[in-house]
Amino acid sequence: MAKKGLQTSDKDIINLAKIVGEKAILYKQPDLVAYDCDGFTIHKHLPKCVVFPNSTEEVAEIVKYCDANQLPFLARGAGTGLSGGAIPLNGEVIISLVKMKRLISVDLENRRAVVEPGFVNLKLTNSIANKGYYYAPDPSSQYACTIGGNVAENAGGAHCLKYGVTTNHILGLEVVMPNGEIVEISTNGVADTPGYDLLGLLTGSEGTLGIVTKITVRILKNPEAKQTVLAYFDKVADGSQAVSDIISSGIVPAALEMMDKTAIEGVEAAAFPVGHPKDIEALLLIEVDGISAGIEEQINQILEVCKKRNVREVKVAGSEEERGRWWANRKTGFGAMGAISPDYLVQDGVIPRSKLPEVLARINQISEESGLRISNIFHAGDGNLHPLVLFDARIPGETEKALEAGSACLQVCADVGGTITGEHGVGIEKREEMRFVFTDREILAQTDIREVFNPKNLLNAGKLFPSPGRCAEVKKELKEALKTS
């Protein structure tokens, strides 16, 4: 943080410091470097400054100042986002929410908790675990990522197969609008809410419609029991088919994860090796939970399916400790790629489950054509793929090649009736790929919605949507049509 006494004559920094205090603003170049990107590290841009408000009112004051002075601004949580949503493309004032990290209340009877946006995801579960409750969405970064960031990205996680992604667990929001107004958007049950679904609209809007300052989330009772299975397949096609068979059998596993050969090589070289065989093409990590009495039956069905699909070896976790090791191994999966490649690019597409064997084969082809290894480590149960393109940024042209290969993988997902993001968002990374799944008219409808909330487009501009392209033309045509008819 800054030393006492501001060493700048920039009037905006002086004025913003008046709102948050001199110790809660960063503005010197060496301090700003840490904020030039998030988990998507390919584009880097320096912010104008970073402010650390301590309350909703301070956020509102900052936003009002930016709005009145035409300063671009954006909100940032832990900066673990994977698509560049928190990168200051336009020299933004970054509003870091890490100081707003209070757990405001827990209401066990109505199964909800209220948190500030900077509250770390895993801390919520840790805070209520002793009472037998937990918060379901579990992105792999949950030890670090904030619930505010989860709302912005509509974050998923391994256990979202059974329990749904962030949007399914948000019951209410307090939001600072792009003009500094504070509004409450809330619902109070699992059912419908009156009016348009603003809660759904805000969730996953990637910080382009408002800044969330308070979040009411649903909490769940811990399942009575859980059990975890690890299955090794010689052939990836058998593993894929087992995924389909398990779901078809009527079981909804709490999680159903897959890793391919390259991914296994990575995780075994990283912090939590399990001793997976390195000559298999695929492994599945399958977890079921629920009432104790039902668990064994489900596990037996899963073992049956795996055997029918030529599993080489299948085992049930013998202890909570063993289960924990298997998950730690899986959850470090992306980072583990660092052990086998200087750089990697995580992609994130969704496909209908039945297309899994076809899509994996096509991704393999993309890998061969580009000359880059692509590893797959993903949420197989809900068809949410994560191709990891391995590359070396020091080799000229290889970054571009990796980006192209990643984009080609998304094109495959779109081609088979899937889509271009499952949980990581669009950010700046996949703006142009939005065209794989949306027409100009559909993109225009969305930027028009943005205009309703964010008319000056000072808040997180340049994210989520492709460059206007033909959209501007379409908009003109539509306006003409409105006038003449």
Add this chain to the structure above:
Amino acid sequence: MAKKGLQTSDKDIINLAKIVGEKAILYKQPDLVAYDCDGFTIHKHLPKCVVFPNSTEEVAEIVKYCDANQLPFLARGAGTGLSGGAIPLNGEVIISLVKMKRLISVDLENRRAVVEPGFVNLKLTNSIANKGYYYAPDPSSQYACTIGGNVAENAGGAHCLKYGVTTNHILGLEVVMPNGEIVEISTNGVADTPGYDLLGLLTGSEGTLGIVTKITVRILKNPEAKQTVLAYFDKVADGSQAVSDIISSGIVPAALEMMDKTAIEGVEAAAFPVGHPKDIEALLLIEVDGISAGIEEQINQILEVCKKRNVREVKVAGSEEERGRWWANRKTGFGAMGAISPDYLVQDGVIPRSKLPEVLARINQISEESGLRISNIFHAGDGNLHPLVLFDARIPGETEKALEAGSACLQVCADVGGTITGEHGVGIEKREEMRFVFTDREILAQTDIREVFNPKNLLNAGKLFPSPGRCAEVKKELKEALKTS
């Protein structure tokens, strides 16, 4: 339907008949009377005409014609809606979707089906039951209501406690926009989708943003087993407490319904009497489903809770036939009020579960003050109340008194931190009550969104939002603020 040869000189009717055929348009006053209201019968308005398109293209042609000729229009399914969403307030052209009732495809492997909007809800489950699948949202009107209407209203139902309301089961939509464009909005998995959540925005927008012409829904595998419990309580407070206790115990029942004394009197006088005792204050109908092995344990826990809360009698359904009779008795609940009152008004509010005893007491007070009986038959598990205000429209002033009492019940829901609709929508019935839960600014944000999709406001105008009131002023202030800053 009309006889051959149109007997009118109205050019719009002649032109619309060219699109759908002369046999697929109604325009004579006696034919139109059937379309002057929906399940909300207190306001009646005649449409200009009713057209019955047979395809998306015909819908688009009709909409284009209306758009070009400034004709108000709206879409209608089975007309079972309870808040007046399909009432032609402005002499609309009604676009009835009952002829578009095809089941287009079923994809068991990826657990989805594609239907046209006029496809009846229960028919979907009936069509796939022999393969072991079903469609979860089950409004009480499911034998008649259409899935298109369910999307418009974001319909719920008894089993939405465990499985979620309509919005949780919609995977894709084809929509005719208010200018006649056909757009596809789809997602292909359980995870996040790129861009804003348009699917969520359209679902539950009560026919004000577009006309849905094709729907991709999630289908579920039948639970391996289900079991149903009926519990009679002398005291409503004990019944309410049992609801809280069951949920707190960690069980998520498939359904958890409650009826009070007046409701029991009604259902016992109607088509499917079960023989409930008439001197109890409350009954609970509780269903659990899942893996066979887990069912008994859950049932035992529920029986324990009921006993602890002084249940008079509790029984487990002895056969599928008995279970069916209990549900038929419950599902005719609203209509059954006809057996004990000339007229009734269904209300629909949501409260935090823990407020159930307090809110039921306050509704009782409203009943006493208004001199009207209020019966309660509702989804207790998710706090979705349905106070039924009994009245006699032939007595001058009693309709107004009933509307006031209904509104007072919603005010109670809003006061305890709940909201004004759980599953029936706002329509024309609860427009003014939107102010109980939204500020002018929040309503304005929503009408601005409507303007993005429906800029001329020809589609289903006058629904969902209160009269502009101070909104117009707020809008002017905001515009000024935008200009001056």
